[in-house]
Amino acid sequence: MDWQLIELIIDRVFPKGAKLIPSGKQVPFESRFWVIGSHKGPRWIIPQNPKYGISVLQQWRPYGTISYWKWQFLLGAYQAKQLQRLPGVTSIGIVGAKDRNWQHLGLKGLYPLPIIYIGTPGINRKAVVSLVDSKSNLIGIAKVPLANNATIKILHEAKTLSSLATEKPGFAPQLLYVDRAKGIAVQTSREGKLTETSLTSAHISWFACACIPDLQTSLQKQVQFLKQRLAMSDSIKPNMQANLTQLLARLEDPTPLPSVWVHGDFAPWNLKWSSGRQLLAVDWEEAKFNGLPLQDLFHFQYIQSHLLQKKKNLLETTRKQPIVAQYLDSVGIDRSRYEKLAQFYLAESWFHCQEREDWDYAAFLAAEISHILRE
Secondary structure (H helix, E strand, C coil): CCHHHHHHHHHHHCCCCCEEEECCCCCCHHHEEEEEEECCEEEEEEECCHHHHHHHHCCCCCCCHHHHHHHHHHHHHHHCCCHHHCCCEEEEEEECCCCCCCHHHCCCCCCCEEEEEECCCCCCCEEEEEEECCCCCEEEEEEEECCHHHHHHHHHHHHHHHHHHHHCCCCCCCEEEEECCCCEEEECCCCCEECCCCCCHHHHHHHHHCEEEEEEECHHHHHHHHHHHHHHCCCCCHHHHHHHHHHHHCCCCCCCEEEEEECCCCCHHHEEECCCCCEEECCCCCCEEEECCCHHHHHHHHHHHHHHCCCCCHHHHHHCCHHHHHHHHHHCCCHHHHHHHHHHHHHHHHHHHHHHCCHHHHHHHHHHHHHHHHC
C-alpha cells in the first residue's frame, strides 16, 4: 500500500486536522474507509458503510467485459459488507474530520463523506471526490491535483465551466468553487445514467448545440498551431515527424467552417442521459474553445475502437450513418472535408497524447496516420 499517497490525499481532501489510522479497527464505523487497490496502486477510498458510496460506484463503468464483471462482483461484495474478503482491499480509519469545517472545498455548513477515485499515475494524476451528505445525496464533485500538471487541467476545466455557464447555460456542470492557489475545483454533479456505446440522434443534437454562433474557423488556421508544435518539438522520432509533416500539408484548406466548443474527451464514460433523454457531458478538462467541427464525433469513434477493439473502417461507416449524413449536409461538410477533419483529429490527438503521456493511444493514432498516408 502506498501510504505516502494516502496521506497526501487525506491532507488535500479532508479538513485540516484529519488523521489516518491504519486498519481503522479502533475508530467508529462511520469513520472507517476501504482502500481499493490495483496493480497501479490505490484506486478508490470509500466509506465502509455502503449506503454512502454504492450509488457513486454504480455510476462507474469500466470498459472491457472482464473488467466490467469484476467491478460488478466488487459492488456486490460492497453492498453485502464483505469487501474485506477481496484481495487488494485495505481497511483504514480517518479521524478528526467529522463535524469539521469543509470550507476548503467551498462547503459552508455541510459535513460530507467523500468517495474518492484516484487517477492513474502520471503527470495529470488527480483525485475525483464525490461528496455525499448524511442522506447519501450527492452534493458536488471536487477535483484535487496529485501531480503538477493536474493543477493546470483542473483550473482549465474551471475556466471552461465558468464560460459555458454564461454562453450555454445548462450545457455543462456548474462551477461551485475554485481555489486557484491549490488547484482545487468543485462542480455540480450531473445526475443520469451512463450512455451506451453507439451513436444516436441525441449525440448529433449535442454537436449542433456545441456550435458557437457568429464565429468561424478553418482547417488552415488550426493546422498552423500544429505546425508550430511540430517545429518546436525535438523529441519526435524522424519517421513520425515525416508522417505528421506530410499529413498536415494535406490540410491547408482555407474554407470557413463553423466554430465549436470541443469537449475533448467525448466518450460514453463521460456522457449521461438526463431524465428527458438529453445528453449530458461531464469532465471538461480537455475542452477547447473555437475548435473545428466533428472533433468530438471522431474521438467518440476512435477512442472506442482503441479501447474496445471495435471494427475498423470507422470513417466510412460513420459517415454513412443516416443521422451523421444528415448532420454533415446541414453544416455543409462534404466527404473530402469530412476526411480532412478526421485527419486533423488524428494529428492533434497524437500531440495531446504526448503531453499527457498516453503512449498506448498515441501508438494507435500513429498507426492510423500511417495507414491513411499509405492509401
